[in-house]
Amino acid sequence: MGVLDDTDFDDVIRLQKQMASSVVDDFELDSKIKVLTVFDEVAGKKKKLQTEKLLIELAHQGMSENEATATIEKLKRDGMLFEPQPGYLQKY
Secondary structure, eight states, X not given: OOOOOHHHHHHHHHHHXXXXXXXXXXXXXXXXXXXXXXXXHHHTXXXXXXXXXXXXXXXXXXXXXXXXXXXXXXXXXXXXXXXXXXXXXXXX
16 A cells, blocks of 8 residues: 555545535435425425424424424525415425
């Protein structure tokens, strides 16, 4: 086995950070897709949905309340969901 010099070591660290970031991005994307899919399933043809109903269904499907809440907030920041009134969510 060869010995890594400082440049090689820095390259390895940079690559590991990129890979870790990619895994996090994939996880967040999966969570967003799950929330939007469950939203559509629960809301049906309705335009808006009670936030609590969405959280309950996400919990039944194995998503923690913290993950669900954080993902909903990210979707709101991304412009995918909004609150037409307190306690309700709607897709744009």
